[in-house]
Amino acid sequence: MKKNRIVMIAAGAVFVIAAVLSVLILRHSGGTVIEIVQDGAVLQTIDLSRTADQDIRIVSPDGTSYNIVSVRGGTVKVSEAGCPDQTCVHMGALKSENLPIVCLPNRLIVRFAED
Amino acid sequence: MHTKRLVTLGLLTGISLILFIIELRIPNLLPIPGVKLGLANIVTVYAVFRFSARETALLVCARILLGAMFSGNLSALIYSACGALCCLLGMLLLRRVLPQKQIWLCSIIGAMLHNIGQICAAMAVMRSLSVIAYLPILLVTGSIAGLFTGLTAQFIVSRADPGK
Incomplete structure (x- = not known):
């Protein structure tokens, strides 16, 4: 009787902490410099306030798939992906410095640079 | 008796695969990697409370391997395997602590452990x-998804074979 009380309180506490952190993470924030990271290595650093609109094609580490990272008017998003789930495309533009755009199959991350 | 057990496990694996494939057809509400309903987890939670640890592990392994093949998304295998392993270990331990009326709680913690395992795998990869x-x-x-699947499993356990 006692043990399941503890389990319930622990689960409740984790839920509340996670909910608070989610709100903090989803807040709109971020700088202007972004970086494109693949396999833990930075491929490109782009200053969104200065660069022209462009599409960057990034081939996956095993060479069988790709992502297209689009810079449009100071925002960046993944506009195309060669994987079945397309989650990174549906995520839309990069908004928060805490929440990078991630493509798990192609091991690609688009995030704001820390400076 | 042994054959009956085998057949039941095979049936449960089939049911969980069907749920898994139905779920692939449901569009994702949140475009965030890893957010899922986890319908197949209903079967896992049910098995945790009705079968031995070894039998449940067999069921889950078969589901994950076959699910990855059927969905054609083999690159997602490592994330789902790590998540499912954490989830399964946690739920098997919780089974000793929680009564049958709190299967939903077991499922919620299982879902949380699944997410933690997934993220650990993603960080490593x-x-x-x-x-x-x-x-x-x-x-x-x-x-939230774990509460839903857990309640479903709890209803099944209490309705399907309440005597045990």
Whole structure:
């Protein structure tokens, strides 16, 4: 009787902490410099306030798939992906410095640079 | 008796695969990697409370391997395997502590452990810590989905064979 009380309180506490952190993470924030990271290595650093609109094609580490990272008017998003789930495309533009755009199959991350 | 057990496990594996494939057809509400309803987890939670640890592990392994093949998304295998392993270990331990009326709680914690395992795998594969930002969001959505699947499993356990 006692043990399941503890389990319930622990689960409740984790839920509340996670909910608070989610709100903090989803807040709109971020700088202007972004970086494109693949396999833990930075491929490109782009200053969104200065660069022209462009599409960057990034081939996956095993060479069988790709992502297209689009810079449009100071925002960046993944506009195309060669994987079945397309989650990174549906995520839309990069908004928060805490929440990078991630493509798990192609091991690609688009995030704001820390400076 | 042994054959009956085998057939039941095979049937459960089939049911969980069907749920898994139906779920692939449901569009994702939140475009965040790793957010899922986890319908197949209903069967796992049911098995945790009705079968031995070994039998449940067999069921889950078969589901994950076959599910990855059927969905054609083999690259997602490592994430789902790590998540499912954490989830299964946690739920098997919780089974000793929680009564049958709190299967929903077991399922919620299982879902949370699944998310933690997934994120750990993602951090290892991507060699980057920044994916940890997804963990709080996954924990919140995961526990809501876990509550739903857990309640479903609880109803099945109490209706299908209440005598045990």
